[in-house]
Amino acid sequence: MDQTLVSTSLLLTILLLCQCTTTTLAQAPAPGPAGPTNVTKILEKAGQFTTLIRLFKITQIGDQINTQLNNSNQGLTIFAPTDNAFASLPAGTLNSLSDQQKVSLIQFHILPTYLTTTQFQTVSNPVRTQAGDSANGAFPLNVTTSGNQVNITTGVNEATVSNTMYTDNQLAVYQVDKVLLPLSIFGTPSPTPAPTSPKATKKKAAAADSPVAGGDSPDASEAGDRRRVHGVLGLGVAVVAMLYHL
Numbered sequence: 001m002d003q004t005l006v007s008t009s010l011l012l013t014i015l016l017l018c019q020c021t022t023t024t025l026a027q028a029p030a031p032g033p034a035g036p037t038n039v040t041k042i043l044e045k046a047g048q049f050t051t052l053i054r055l056f057k058i059t060q061i062g063d064q065i066n067t068q069l070n071n072s073n074q075g076l077t078i079f080a081p082t083d084n085a086f087a088s089l090p091a092g093t094l095n096s097l098s099d100q101q102k103v104s105l106i107q108f109h110i111l112p113t114y115l116t117t118t119q120f121q122t123v124s125n126p127v128r129t130q131a132g133d134s135a136n137g138a139f140p141l142n143v144t145t146s147g148n149q150v151n152i153t154t155g156v157n158e159a160t161v162s163n164t165m166y167t168d169n170q171l172a173v174y175q176v177d178k179v180l181l182p183l184s185i186f187g188t189p190s191p192t193p194a195p196t197s198p199k200a201t202k203k204k205a206a207a208a209d210s211p212v213a214g215g216d217s218p219d220a221s222e223a224g225d226r227r228r229v230h231g232v233l234g235l236g237v238a239v240v241a242m243l244y245h246l
């Protein structure tokens with residue numbers, strides 16, 4: 001009897017102690033993020049993002065992100081292509097872009113809301129990015145998932161989320177294995193255009209001409225008919241004239 005009482009109180013004490021330690025443990029990491037989030041710092045720490053960091057700097061989007069994070073409660077999601085991803089673009093791709101296109105390209109990698117990997121499974125496509133218009137032909141971006149795998153399709157290429165680099169309930173940074181190429185900038189196939197592009201322009205030119213040609217064609221055939229009539233009349237006059245002379 002005594003023994004059970006003792007062991008019960010012991011058990012209770014142990015349980016209480018456990019609860020105390022777990023609460024202190026849970027409370028301990030709470031005062032975590034000191035100061036505003038600095039996305040460049042996060043990328044620097046992870047390594048292998050020097051190209052993205054450079055683009056963040058020259059487009060000034062890095063600073064914008066930091067300000068946005070400080071001022072918004074929607075949070076942000078960033079798809080961060082690795083240096084390898086940038087290196088596997090066709091040579092000269094980045095250099096061929098205008099400043100505005102560089103800005104759009106980087107904005108295309110940023111979603112104006114914080115999304116967890118679980119939320120990726122229920123997100124409705126196309127997803128809006130900071131590049132704006134998500135209509136087809138502009139800046140559409142689709143997220144597709146299968147099990148734990150998350151893919152991103154742009155209408156030009158498809159990337160896979162290979163790692164969650166950072167997440168704090170406000171900012172999520174996901175590593176992607178390819179640079180996301182927006183339709184608006186890369187829509188007409190540029191890496192292998194040589195044989196296809198003249199055909200495409202020819203088709204386009206024909207398509208552009210056809211409504212005009214269609215509109216003109218009744219006139220044209222009328223003119224043709226008139227010409228034929230004149231020709232016959234002319235021949236008749238000539239024959240009559242010849243007969244007169246005879």
Ligand SMILES: *[C@@H]1O[C@H](CO)[C@@H](O)[C@H](O)[C@H]1NC(C)=O
Binds near residue numbers: 038041044
């Ligand atoms: C963010 O971090 C980078 C690299 O550590 C640093 O150069 C930059 O000044 C920082 N920006 C702010 C606003 O603290």
Ligand SMILES: *[C@@H]1O[C@H](CO)[C@@H](O)[C@H](O)[C@H]1NC(C)=O
Binds near residue numbers: 066071
């Ligand atoms: C963050 O926001 C606070 C209040 O809105 C402001 O006082 C502060 O200057 C901002 N810091 C940065 C780095 O933008």
Ligand SMILES: *[C@@H]1O[C@H](CO)[C@@H](O)[C@H](O)[C@H]1NC(C)=O
Binds near residue numbers: 159
């Ligand atoms: C994601 O992309 C990879 C490589 O392109 C492909 O093998 C895989 O089937 C894709 N998964 C989904 C869910 O679309």
Ligand SMILES: *[C@@H]1O[C@H](CO)[C@@H](O)[C@H](O)[C@H]1NC(C)=O
Binds near residue numbers: 125126140142156
């Ligand atoms: C993205 O998803 C929408 C809606 O399902 C679809 O209409 C569109 O064709 C998709 N675009 C791409 C590039 O996969």
